[in-house]
Amino acid sequence: MGTSQKPPRITMTPAARRALEAAGRLFYERGIHAVGVDLIAAEAGVTKKTLYDRFGSKEQIVVEYLADRDERWRAFLAPYLDAVRPSPAAGVLAVFDASRAWSAQHSGKGCSMVNAHAEISDPSHPAYAIITAQKEWMLALFTDLVQAAAPGRADRLGRALMLLHEGALVAHGLGIFPDPIGQARDEARTLLAAAGVRP
Numbered sequence: 525m526g527t528s529q530k531p532p533r534i535t536m537t538p539a540a541r542r543a544l545e546a547a548g549r550l551f552y553e554r555g556i557h558a559v560g561v562d563l564i565a566a567e568a569g570v571t572k573k574t575l576y577d578r579f580g581s582k583e584q585i586v587v588e589y590l591a592d593r594d595e596r597w598r599a600f601l602a603p604y605l606d607a608v609r610p611s612p613a614a615g616v617l618a619v620f621d622a623s624r625a626w627s628a629q630h631s632g633k634g635c636s637m638v639n640a641h642a643e644i645s646d647p648s649h650p651a652y653a654i655i656t657a658q659k660e661w662m663l664a665l666f667t668d669l670v671q672a673a674a675p676g677r678a679d680r681l682g683r684a685l686m687l688l689h690e691g692a693l694v695a696h697g698l699g700i701f702p703d704p705i706g707q708a709r710d711e712a713r714t715l716l717a718a719a720g721v722r723p
Contacts, residue, residue: 530657531650532588534606539579543568548589553635556586556643583650587641590654593636598661612673616666616685620709623689627696627705634697638690649697662686673721681719688712 534540546567550559561582565572573719579585608614633639637655644651666689667682674681692708697700716722 528561533591534584534588537578538572539570543570543575543578544588544592547585548592552633556575557638558662586651587652587654590637590640592655596657597626612670613721615669616712616716617709620689620712622703623693624705637694638694670721674719677719684715685712
């Protein structure tokens with residue numbers, strides 16, 4: 525596991541929230557580097573000065589965008605997991621079910637963290653810690669879900685499940701074949717069964 529220190533967050537005012545919503549939409553659709561502060565301000569209906577007063581920098585807007593996506597994903601996932609506890613296999617499959625639904629609603633271009641990492645690969649960038657911490661959390665989630673059922677193999681199984689999950693998210697964003705997350709779910713079920721982890 526990494527030990528990334530998460531950057532500080534700001535307190536959201538209504539103007540900051542509007543700006544963040546505009547920035548999030550633009551960053552996801554066009555890419556982080558392609559979107560400037562002027563465009564975010566215009567889309568949000570705020571002045572550039574207001575944007576800098578609230579966020580301080582474009583880097584902080586990126587931090588807030590990615591942290592907000594992560595928080596919303598975790599909140600979206602929680603009821604899927606709650607509905608199947610304490611079954612390890614059902615919990616794992618629920619993650620894929622949630623990802624499938626989330627991607628259909630919010631992520632037509634693939635995972636925002638993976639996309640952001642393609643643009644932000646410098647560990648000194650404050651948003652880098654948000655990206656890596658989100659993926660570390662996903663790995664820990666898969667590992668924790670199978671820990672009780674396969675304690676001696678939980679680390680290896682957790683990594684394999686994450687590889688399936690992340691590959692499916694990338695394939696979804698590329699749109700090369702239909703329903704990659706559904707197929708990854710099927711492969712996860714097969715992997716779990718082979719490891720003796722059954723619903």
